[in-house]
Amino acid sequence: MGSLLSSAAKDDQYRLPTDIKPTHYNITIKTDLEKLAFHGLIKVDLEVVAETSTITLNMANLSITKVFIISKTSSVEHTLMASFDTLQQRITFKIPKSLPTGSHALLVIRYSGELTGSMLGYYKSAYEVDGETKHYALTHFEPTSARRAFPCWDEPLLKATFAITMISRKGTINLSNMSAISEEPLNSGVNTSPELEEILGPIKDDNWKITKFETTPVMSSYLVALANGEFEYFESSVKMPLSKKILPLRIYATKEHIHQAQFALDAKAAVLPLYEKIFNVEYPLPKLDTLVASDFDASAMENWGLITGKITVFLLDPDSGDLQAKKLVASIQSHEVAHMWFGNITTLEWWTYVHLNEGFATLMGEVIIPDKIWPEWRVNSEFITGHLNRALSLDAKISSHPIEVDIPDPNHVSQPLQYCACCLLTSAKMCSSKVFPVISRSICLETPSRKIFGKAGFPVLTVTEDEKGISIKQDRFMEANNVAEENKTVWNVPLKIVTEKDGQRHVDNTHLLAERTTHVKLDASKSFKLNADTTGVYRVLYTPERLAVIAAEATKENSIFSLEDRLGLVQDSFASAKAGLAKVSGALTLVESWENENEYLVLSGIGDITNLISTFWESPKIVDGLNTFRRTLFVPIVEKLGYDYPSDESHDVRLLRTIAISQAAYAEDKSVVADLQSRFKHYTDTGDDSQIASDLQRVVFTTATKYGGRSEWKNVVELHDRPRTPQEKNAAIFALGATQDEDLIKETLEFIGKKARDQDIVLFFSGLGSNFKARRALTEYFQKNYDILFKRFESNFSLPFLVKLSSEYYSSMKDLELLEEFYQDKDTSKYKLALAQTLDEIRARAGYVTRSLKEIVEWLGKRK
Structure with a gap:
């Protein structure tokens, strides 16, 4: 169970001293959901690496009531005095007699804390039952909040084993990383000890229970997980391909939400065996649970054996046909399962390497694995319109930094996740399908990815033509167009040139641009394009004439250019226009030439017109003109496909209808707006939502609020307060922000507070x-x-x-x-x-x- 990358820990102000090493934590936590507090007793086995008279570890927002240490050499117990560094969230204990090198000791701490709504550490989450507010408790530790639940060495490299015991009220469920080995009523003097009873306070034996869990493998503190509450669950199991074991799977939620948790459980069951097979490493834990949380800061968290996350990323109405919501649940669940290996079995040494941890889970969990299970979703292509384009937009800024950047202070962890996933995808495309899984297991990404991507920013390749072929020049791509200041880097760029050969598509992978300029021989009288399938992390700038030729070829039925090529062409054109490297009229003309486009993913890319409108939002004539143009692209599709979603239609048609209706509504088409308004009115008048397909909830609610008044706004507030699904609540939130009435805008802002x-x-x-x-x-x-x-x-x-x-x-x-x-x-x-x-x-x-x-x-x- 090693670290992700092996190198010596840095001895600086942000790292704990290395003279003491924890090897095992025995943690007992009593959770009181009525008083919203918890009490803890922690015993830590310590290995003395170098002689020391002090012990320094992390702690935050906890109150220590007693602490002592027992040297296993002398068996002498010493009560310790403590000093606390609030800024660094550290506590230091002074030992009366130095601990010698090579010795072992047991540190015992009794402490308490409050269950706050901070969504960090061990915290409370609220929910309602019959109008009554109730609470449950859960943890979120990454990156540095385990110290808020128990004093610990809260650094990823300082791994140990953990034996968890939870004391809670009867009628609640206790969850942790491992399976429970025993659970019984709390019986003073039978299954407690004098030191444990000191933390329990006045309790009645018949009201409390004690749950003991198996000891974990060696793991980092940020992956420890606890939860206590009145949960319900669905369960299933899978047979693992390597171990041949039947692994139990569960998903937990409160009573009001559990009926929407089945698909997330099914998705977990689908992806888990594939990871074990691909990584060729057995899943080492006895179970894998998921807990759906009503209050959660991140989207989800990969706690080993107990994934946690928001209701919006794990719940799906079983009667819903919302394909985008379904894809989100599957991708997030798959992403977190990827971490069970990449991040949990093998863990980052320090937060400098979080980009690999998250980037790899994004690539495997949201692209490679889902594509094997749900190929009809075409997640490889969606990666371009989603992750790649967003990542390049961020990295085109002067504030960009290399993927791998030193992060001395763990409180300021920055995660360039999308960009790293894009780089890893490029590495995968440069390797064979058989080689990449081996690379991924060994994390030997030195070649080619580090040589290609270990620098800030990314290049734009300017292509010019002559009678012998094409000349290519690379410069740093900057949105603010101040290339001269920052144009000092030369990248190693895999060109991947698409050409026509005997009337067929041919991709030349032999060219690597390692200098400022190069020349490639090819027949420029025929169609060609760089960055085949848009897998490279760079932009390409063609002459307007060449762009027109590529665009014309791309519209042909048997074009040599793939769907991914077309997506990249649109995105490069708009991005180059924003940077001042090309004319925006060229990008608009490119879109105009695809006016009869019916491919969902291309139209999704054409949605960049929305970003253009947003940029010129204070120029009404331009906004009106671009909306008129947008209507010509999308209204005909609405007229062709209508508003109904047949159960037997393809995924692509379903998504095409959704984007067409949404874009037409946002472009203020009167017919579409009126139709959506009538559907909303029917819903709020009758309570019957059958006229609002789940895919259209957001645009229907938003349209109704935008073109309505106080009555519609109040109806949306009601939908927010009592939603039928998490997706409906999110749709209501966005709709509340859409009102055009100044007073209602003010009330929406007050609503936030x-x-x-x-x-x-x-x-x-x-x-x-x-x-x-x-x-x-x-x-x-x-x-x-x-x-x-x-x-x-x-x-x-x-x-x-x-x-x-x-x-x-x-x-x-x-x-x-x-x-x-x-x-x-x-x-x-x-x-x-x-x-x-x-x-x-x-x-x-x-x-x-x-x-x-x-x-x-x-x-x-x-x-x-």
Whole structure:
């Protein structure tokens, strides 16, 4: 059970001393869901690596009531004095007599803590039963919050085994990483000890129980998991291909949610055996559970043996046909199962390598494995429109950094996850299908990925033609178009050139651009394209004439260009226009040439027009003109496919209908808007939602609120407060932000402070930020309530998202200056990268508007 990468721990201010090593934790935790508190007794077996008279470990938000150490050499017990470093979240114990090198000791700590709603450490989650608010407790430790549940050496390299005992009220269920080996009523003096009874407090034996779990394998503290509450569960099992063992699987949730948990359980059962087969390493634990949490900061967490996550990523109405929701549940469950091997069996040494941990789980869990089980979903192609494009957009900013970057302070862990997954995918494409699984198991990605991707940013390849072939020049791609300042890097770029050979598609993989420029011999009179299947992490810039030729070829029925080639072409065109490297009219003309397009994924890429509209949101004529153009692309598809979703239709048609209706509605087509409004009215008047396909919930709710008044807004509030599914609640959240009424915008913002759950505030900000009329009000709200929001979210993953979502939509230098002024006197250390990316985005948008406003007006004028 080794670390992901083996290297010596850095002896700096952020790392614990290495003179003491924990080898085993025996942890007993009593959970009191009525008092919302917990008490703990922890015994840690220590190995003394170097003689020491102090013991330093991590602790946060806990109260220690007693601590002593027993040297296993002398059997002498010493009560210890402690000093606490709040900033570093460390506690140091002074030992009366030094512990000699090579000796062993037992550290015993009695402590207590509160179950807060922080969504970190051991915390409370609220739910309602018959109008009564109830609570359960669960953990979320990554990256540095195990110390909030028990004092520990809270660093990934400092692995140990864990024996967990949980004391709780009868009628509740206790969960942890391992299977329970015993559970019985708590009986004072029979299954307790004097030191344990010190932490129990006054209890009645018939009200409490004690659950003991098997000891874990050697593992990192951030992967430990606990939960206690009135859960219900579904269960199944799978036969594992290597061990031939029958592995029990369960998914837990509260009573109100458990009926929607079956698909997540089925998805876990489908993917788990494949991972064991591909990695050729047995799954070492006796079970694998999933707990669906009502309050959860991240999407999900890969605790070994007990995956946890939000209701929105694990629940699916069994009667729902919402394909996107189904794909989300499957991909998240698969992602977390990937971590059972990559992250849990083999673990990162330090948070510097979190990109490999998460990037690999993204690639395996969201692309490779789902593609084997659900090939009709075409996740390989969706990877381009999703992960790749978003990752390149982030990495095109001056604030970008290399994938692997030193992270000395674990409290400021940054996760460039999507970009890393893209790099790993490129590595996979450069290797054979037989070689990559071996590479993935050994993590020998030095060649080719580190040589290709170990630098900040990525290149844009400019292609020019002559009679002998093509010349290719690489420069750093920058959204703000300040290449001259940063154009110092030369990447090793796999070109992968698509050409026509004997009337057939041919891909040449032999060329690697390792210099600033190169020349490739080919027949430029025939069609060609770089970056076959858009697997390389780079953009390509063609001449307008060549772009037109490629576009024409791409529309042919038997084109040599694949679907993935077309996706990359659209994305490169819009990205190059935003960076000032090409004209936006060229990108728009490219889209116009595909006006009769019926491929869902291409139309999804064409959705970049939405981003263009969002950039020019304060130029009404451009917004109206682009919406008119957008209607010509999508309304005919709506008219052809209608609003009904037959159960026997293909996945592609279902997705095509959804995107066409959504885009037509957002483009303000009167007919589509009226139809969606009538469906919403029928639902709220009768309670019958049969006219609203689950795929259309968000656009129906949003349209009704946008074009309605207080009555529709109140109806959406009701749907938010009493949703039938998690997806319906999310749809209601986005819809509340869509209102065009200033008073209702204000009330939506007030709603955030009064009624929104912490985990949902990011969704509220996203919905409001999508509404042009609410943008400035959202910024004002965030800035006015900054201190409150900072305190509320300073330890969570949400804070950086709130910083971005409250202002990244601006498109002028004046707004940039006002934003910089606001943050001038703020401590931005908790969201430094998010703020830098936001400022870069505004700067790029401002340049885009300045350069392209007149050009877009002229292009739109020619279409009339």
